[in-house]
Amino acid sequence: MSIDLSTVPQQIVNGVTLGGMYALIALGYTLVYGILLMINFAHSEMFMAGAYFGLLFLNILSKVAFFTSSTIGFILLYVIVFLLAMTCTGILGMLTERFAYRPLRHAPRLAPLISAIGVSLFLQNAALLWISSRSIPFPVLFPVKNYRIAGANVSTLQILIVVSTILLLIGLDTFISKTKIGKAMRATSQDRDAAGLMGVNINSVIALTFFIGPALGGAAGMFSGMYYGNIKYNMGFIPGIKSFTAAVIGGIGNLRGAMLGGFILGFIEAIAAGFLSSGYKDVIAFLILILVLIFRPGGLLGESVVEKV
Amino acid sequence: MGGSKMDVMTSIDSGKLSPKKIALYVVLALAAIGLPLYFQSVGNAFMVHIFALVGIYIMLSLGLNIVVGYAGLLDLGYIAFYGMGAYVGVLLGYVFQGITGGPGSALAGFSYWFLLIPAALAGALTGIALGTPVLRLRGDYLAIVTLGFGEIVRIALTNNIGGLTNGSAGLPRVGEIIVPAAGQKWVYLNLSSANFTFSKDLFWYFVIVALVLLAVFVIRRLDNSRLGRAWVAMREDEVAAAATGVNIMQTKLWAFSLGAMWGGVAGITYAYWVGFISPESFNFMESVLVVCMVVLGGMGSIPGAALGAVIIAGLPEIIRYLAQSPLLSGVLTAEQASAIGDYRFLIFGGLMVVMMALRPQGILPSKRRARELTEAEAIIEEENESLWEAEHKHDTPHGL
Numbered sequence: 249m250s251i252d253l254s255t256v257p258q259q260i261v262n263g264v265t266l267g268g269m270y271a272l273i274a275l276g277y278t279l280v281y282g283i284l285l286m287i288n289f290a291h292s293e294m295f296m297a298g299a300y301f302g303l304l305f306l307n308i309l310s311k312v313a314f315f316t317s318s319t320i321g322f323i324l325l326y327v328i329v330f331l332l333a334m335t336c337t338g339i340l341g342m343l344t345e346r347f348a349y350r351p352l353r354h355a356p357r358l359a360p361l362i363s364a365i366g367v368s369l370f371l372q373n374a375a376l377l378w379i380s381s382r383s384i385p386f387p388v389l390f391p392v393k394n395y396r397i398a399g400a401n402v403s404t405l406q407i408l409i410v411v412s413t414i415l416l417l418i419g420l421d422t423f424i425s426k427t428k429i430g431k432a433m434r435a436t437s438q439d440r441d442a443a444g445l446m447g448v449n450i451n452s453v454i455a456l457t458f459f460i461g462p463a464l465g466g467a468a469g470m471f472s473g474m475y476y477g478n479i480k481y482n483m484g485f486i487p488g489i490k491s492f493t494a495a496v497i498g499g500i501g502n503l504r505g506a507m508l509g510g511f512i513l514g515f516i517e518a519i520a521a522g523f524l525s526s527g528y529k530d531v532i533a534f535l536i537l538i539l540v541l542i543f544r545p546g547g548l549l550g551e552s553v554v555e556k557v
Numbered sequence: 558m559g560g561s562k563m564d565v566m567t568s569i570d571s572g573k574l575s576p577k578k579i580a581l582y583v584v585l586a587l588a589a590i591g592l593p594l595y596f597q598s599v600g601n602a603f604m605v606h607i608f609a610l611v612g613i614y615i616m617l618s619l620g621l622n623i624v625v626g627y628a629g630l631l632d633l634g635y636i637a638f639y640g641m642g643a644y645v646g647v648l649l650g651y652v653f654q655g656i657t658g659g660p661g662s663a664l665a666g667f668s669y670w671f672l673l674i675p676a677a678l679a680g681a682l683t684g685i686a687l688g689t690p691v692l693r694l695r696g697d698y699l700a701i702v703t704l705g706f707g708e709i710v711r712i713a714l715t716n717n718i719g720g721l722t723n724g725s726a727g728l729p730r731v732g733e734i735i736v737p738a739a740g741q742k743w744v745y746l747n748l749s750s751a752n753f754t755f756s757k758d759l760f761w762y763f764v765i766v767a768l769v770l771l772a773v774f775v776i777r778r779l780d781n782s783r784l785g786r787a788w789v790a791m792r793e794d795e796v797a798a799a800a801t802g803v804n805i806m807q808t809k810l811w812a813f814s815l816g817a818m819w820g821g822v823a824g825i826t827y828a829y830w831v832g833f834i835s836p837e838s839f840n841f842m843e844s845v846l847v848v849c850m851v852v853l854g855g856m857g858s859i860p861g862a863a864l865g866a867v868i869i870a871g872l873p874e875i876i877r878y879l880a881q882s883p884l885l886s887g888v889l890t891a892e893q894a895s896a897i898g899d900y901r902f903l904i905f906g907g908l909m910v911v912m913m914a915l916r917p918q919g920i921l922p923s924k925r926r927a928r929e930l931t932e933a934e935a936i937i938e939e940e941n942e943s944l945w946e947a948e949h950k951h952d953t954p955h956g957l
Contacts, residue, residue: 287697351914356929357696358631359913362852365633365845366909373903485841489708492701527716534705541698542690 257400259518265406265475267514268413272468273491274498274506275420276341276461282437282501283457286357289364290344291465292488293371294337298466299473299483300375301333303386310389322390330412330467337466338459345458350451375481383480386473409471416467417507420460424503433457437501486530490517493537499547508548589766597759598752605758607874609830612765613823614870618850618862619772620819625848626857626926627785628812629792630692631700633844634707637687638680638817640714640839642824645679646672647728647735647834648721654736666739669829673822680821681814688813692806707844714836727835728828735832738764761830768826772819773859780859784811793929842902846870849905853912855919857926864921869905873898 273295280288306329309315315325348367352360388405395402424430435443436453444450472487473479494513498505513533520532540547574582596604617639624632650668657664691702717724729735741760748755779785787808790798799805828834850869855861876897912919918927 287701348910348914355913355917358625358629359917361631361697361700362848363910363913365848366906366913369845369849369902369906369909371906373900373906377899377903489701489705525716528712531709531712534709537705538691538702541694541702545694545698 254399255522256519257398259522260515261397261400261402261406263515263518264511265409265514266518267511268410269468269471269475269487269510270491270494270513271507271510272413272416272464272471273487274494274510275417275503276465277492277495278498278500278503278506279433279457279461281495282503283433283440283454284349284353284360286349286360287364287492288461289361290348290367290371291461292484292491293368294341294462294465294484295469295472295487295491296375296479296481296484297340297371298333298337298462298469299386299479300379300469301336301466302329302470302473303384303479305329305332306387306389316389325389330470333470334463334466337469338463341458341462341465342455345455349458350454372481372484379481381481383478383483385478386476388474388477405474409475412467413471416464420464421503421507429453429456489537490530490533493533493540495547496537496540496545497547499549502547502549505547505549512548593759593762597754597756601878602756602758604874604878605756605762607871607878609758609762609765611867611871612762612769613827613830614847614850614866615769615863616765616772616819616823616826617847618854618866619769619776619859620816620823621847622816622851622857622859622862623776623779623819624812624816625851626855626862626923627780627788627792628809629696629788630809630812631696631848632703632813632816633700633841633848634687634703634705634710635816635820635847636839636841636844637707637710638683638820639824639827639843640710640834640836641683641817642676642680642821643828643834643839644714644722644728644824645821646676646825646828649675650735650829651733660734660736665736666742668736669738669825673825676825677818677821680824681818683821684814684817685810688810692809692813704841704844707839707841711836711839711841714839722836725836727833729833735829737832738829757830761826765826765830768822769863772822773863776859779815784808788812789925846905849909851919852909853905853919855922855926858919858921858923861919861921861923865919868920869901873901 273291276291276294277288280286280291306325309325309329315321344367348363349360352363390404392404395404395407424433432443432448432453433456435446435448436450440450443453468487468491469479469484472483490513491510494509495506496509497512498507498509500506513536516536517529517532521529524532593605593608596602596608617635620638621632621635624630624635646669649672653668653671654660654662654665657668659665687703687706691699691706694702714722715725722728723730737757738760741757744755744760745757787798787803790801790803791805791808795805798808827838846869850865851862852865853868854863854865877895
């Protein structure tokens with residue numbers, strides 16, 4: 249097979265954009281896993297919900313003339329839409345925790361997993377029945393330009409997505425490592441009972457985790473809507489699995505691992521897309537997931553996990 | 558909770574049937590035989606089709622129940638084994654046609670009967686092939702790896718892997734056929750009368766019922782075997798089970814492959830009944846539906862798994878049918894009834910959450926599983942109680 253090296257810079261740019269989205273979603277999986285030791289299957293629906301909330305607020309706020317009249321207005325519009333969509337998705341995440349997971353905190357491990365699948369099924373079908381069963385166009389309201397950098401086409405959208413992703417990642421990292429609440433979260437993930445005895449309010453830490461994770465996933469959903477130009481009720485499934493793979497690559501429970509894993513997966517996918525037929529492109533992530541789990545279940549940055557008795 | 562412990566233990570040990578239960582089984586058997594015959598005689602072929610379809614789902618639900626209910630392993634790619642059975646059955650059917658002298662030959666009709674066991678083995682072997690590397694993983698990792706495996710199988714089928722599966726257009730290709738099973742034509746010719754057609758769906762319905770009965774028999778025997786007890790021990794505490802001599806990998810592999818085997822049987826049966834298969838019949842949603850059936854009915858319980866399949870695969874269709882019948886025509890409009898069909902996934906999703914919170918053992922639970930799934934406090938309470946009982950017993954001789 250001949251390899252066309254001239255496409256490599258372009259693949260790298262695509263990989264970074266995709267990887268950023270994966271990293272944002274993967275953080276949600278890893279945060280929840282770190283604290284509750286459960287895979288939040290409904291997280292892919294948070295990604296979907298974020299995109300729908302984003303479209304809703306974009307439609308409402310773009311009717312205000314101020315936002316669409318100037319560059320400053322556009323920037324403000326998108327910042328506000330993002331914050332609103334992230335907040336709403338975060339609240340949705342907290343609600344799922346309150347009603348679907350909290351009652352099961354002492355149940356066998358299979359129970360919250362099944363409950364999460366139920367939430368995922370419910371939210372997907374809620375979007376299908378009450379909004380639309382078709383894909384909905386997601387408008388980009390500002391003019392998109394293409395720049396030629398080092399042999400690759402880079403659009404304004406990609407720059408916006410990558411820059412905002414990096415800002416969000418740095419913000420989260422600082423929040424977790426520097427603030428008092430972040431310290432409480434780290435303590436809770438190390439030993440929930442001991443943290444509780446030291447005066448950490450476990451319930452609010454868990455609720456906060458279920459706010460932050462879905463909020464980041466929701467932001468990724470909005471990015472995805474802008475990037476691909478449309479959203480659909482089942483858009484979360486494949487990115488959800490891929491981001492979970494990213495979280496596992498980095499070592500589940502490890503925040504920086506999830507960020508790294510997201511970008512690694514984005515790169516691998518973008519590069520492999522050049523060699524494999526498009527029909528098989530989703531298989532790559534599944535194969536990586538299975539191989540990593542079999543040979544290095546702790547991931548790249550994770551510690552090896554010992555089964556607790 | 559207290560006090561019932563002895564009853565539970567004795568009823569697990571004895572498998573005796575009460576007269577009430579026998580009456581229930583007789584009613585169920587009469588309904589299972591009578592209703593499809595009734596529907597066929599009034600010309601409602603659609604309901605016969607639904608009965609057969611529910612039968613297929615019961616088989617899948619019973620098979621997955623071995624994995625999820627008995628062994629406690631969450632498999633989210635179970636439908637891949639169903640797909641394997643279907644595709645292997647059809648592809649080997651072509652080979653069989655070649656050997657017996659073309660699809661028109663008298664012998665070709667035996668392909669389904671002859672290939673039933675190879676298809677079951679295909680399912681079981683796929684289960685072993687997947688299980689060997691991944692069964693070491695912990696519960697939630699296993700769930701996601703099996704999900705990935707299921708998707709890989711579906712994607713491979715969609716992409717016409719090896720030029721065998723004809724991609725998303727499905728099998729058989731134009732000009733090929735899946736030969737109807739021997740017996741199908743015979744019953745049509747000999748058991749039909751002027752106002753009753755012994756249709757293809759009806760024939761397959763009875764084949765499926767026979768297979769379901771076989772599955773129930775085999776799985777009941779397994780449940781009470783050494784292997785069945787090893788599954789329970791492993792599910793309750795893997796470390797303790799390993800310490801008492803249960804070979805964990807082997808026990809898990811048995812569960813995986815025996816569960817997958819029934820997936821294979823259901824797959825080939827579906828393929829030969831419907832006469833057409835495509836990868837979209839084997840998607841992730843189907844896997845989730847079968848998990849729903851097991852969870853809703855009651856993990857580890859045979860009647861539960863069957864009931865779950867009836868509710869999830871059958872109830873929306875039955876409600877839709879009843880809405881058209883004079884019985885309910887005033888109560889539900891046709892639109893409302895079809896809305897129930899549309900809302901079923903939403904309802905099942907919500908139901909899974911509610912069930913886990915309120916009744917994790919399912920509608921018809923196995924007694925042992927119910928005890929495990931109830932809260933830890935209840936177990937502690939019982940432990941205290943048995944401690945008290947032990948002390949009490951110790952006291953009695955003194956009293957005498």
